[in-house]
Amino acid sequence: MTNGLFEKQVAIVTGAGVGIGYAIAEQLALGGASVLLNDVDAHVAGEAAGQIQAAGGICEAFAGDVSNLDTVQAMVDAAVARYGRLDMLVCNAGLTVWGDFFAYTPDMFDRVVSLNLRGTYFLTQAAARQMRAQGDGGRILFMSSVTGHQAVPYLSVYSMSKAGLEMLAKNLVIELSPYHVTVNCIAPGATTTPRNLSDDPNYDAVWGRVTPTGKVSKPLDMAQAALFFLSPAASQVTGQTLVVDGGWSAISPSPSLDFVEKPE
Ligand SMILES: NC(=O)c1ccc[n+]([C@@H]2O[C@H](COP(=O)([O-])OP(=O)(O)OC[C@H]3O[C@@H](n4cnc5c(N)ncnc54)[C@H](O)[C@@H]3O)[C@@H](O)[C@H]2O)c1
Numbered sequence: 001m002t003n004g005l006f007e008k009q010v011a012i013v014t015g016a017g018v019g020i021g022y023a024i025a026e027q028l029a030l031g032g033a034s035v036l037l038n039d040v041d042a043h044v045a046g047e048a049a050g051q052i053q054a055a056g057g058i059c060e061a062f063a064g065d066v067s068n069l070d071t072v073q074a075m076v077d078a079a080v081a082r083y084g085r086l087d088m089l090v091c092n093a094g095l096t097v098w099g100d101f102f103a104y105t106p107d108m109f110d111r112v113v114s115l116n117l118r119g120t121y122f123l124t125q126a127a128a129r130q131m132r133a134q135g136d137g138g139r140i141l142f143m144s145s146v147t148g149h150q151a152v153p154y155l156s157v158y159s160m161s162k163a164g165l166e167m168l169a170k171n172l173v174i175e176l177s178p179y180h181v182t183v184n185c186i187a188p189g190a191t192t193t194p195r196n197l198s199d200d201p202n203y204d205a206v207w208g209r210v211t212p213t214g215k216v217s218k219p220l221d222m223a224q225a226a227l228f229f230l231s232p233a234a235s236q237v238t239g240q241t242l243v244v245d246g247g248w249s250a251i252s253p254s255p256s257l258d259f260v261e262k263p264e
Pocket residue numbers: 014015016017018019020021038039040041044064065066067092093094095096115143144145146187188189190191192193194195196
């Protein structure tokens with residue numbers, strides 16, 4: 001069953017075998033879009049596409065590494081060959097490599113930047129060329145992070161890459177608006193995904209305690225935000241970032257402020 005909002009539209013979602021990307025791919029397919037679902041892990045991509053098909057969605061797996069520039073062009077070509085066009089690109093695949101600044105190596109740096117920035121940049125270029133050639137607009141969405149706004153220990157390169165994506169979205173407003181292609185970002189806060197739960201089985205409780213709403217986000221929270229940016233309702237919204245973090249980034253650490261009278 002689909003709700004029809006994205007009927008006859010074609011989307012690519014990267015890093016969509018699990019987590020946030022999967023939720024976006026699933027919601028788009030439920031909305032009637034034809035989805036090319038990418039993941040670097042071929043087995044995971046196939047399983048995910050199969051689940052969406054089983055739920056009645058139009059979806060096909062595309063296994064490949066977004067940091068490989070031949071792969072990103074092949075991904076756009078595959079969407080067009082399979083579904084005839086491309087309307088939406090969701091650059092969700094991103095790599096987090098934690099590390100102390102003094103110990104960070106060029107190899108760690110290159111792995112993060114070659115996916116989060118270089119791969120995203122050239123996939124966007126390939127997709128935008130296709131949208132420009134079609135002549136009837138398009139939607140591009142980057143997955144940033146609250147860490148692109150607020151400093152978090154041991155995430156210097158990841159944070160820098162996410163802030164870079166938000167600036168890229170603003171820059172592309174200049175070059176893609178004449179073609180009616182919008183470019184926006186979502187900046188998730190702590191979100192329950194298999195990766196986070198394998199890093200820390202107490203992830204939900206640990207981050208829920210420091211999130212004003214008292215809970216971590218779910219992948220569906222990001223998908224709901226994505227659906228807005230990708231929908232016809234957002235045709236005048238471009239170059240923007242929506243932070244979806246339960247209020248986490250609204251708070252900065254403060255001293256005890258003992259001079260302020262407090263309620264008993
Ligand atoms: N989960 C969070 O708390 C959180 C918070 C802020 C931002 N984000 C961002 O959201 C996005 C998705 O995060 P997540 O936690 O859902 O994903 P994740 O890290 O669990 O990965 C999702 C999928 O991406 C695939 N993938 C990894 N490298 C890839 C590559 N080079 N090419 C193609 N696929 C690749 C993985 O195989 C995996 O199946 C990322 O860009 C991440 O930086 C996540």
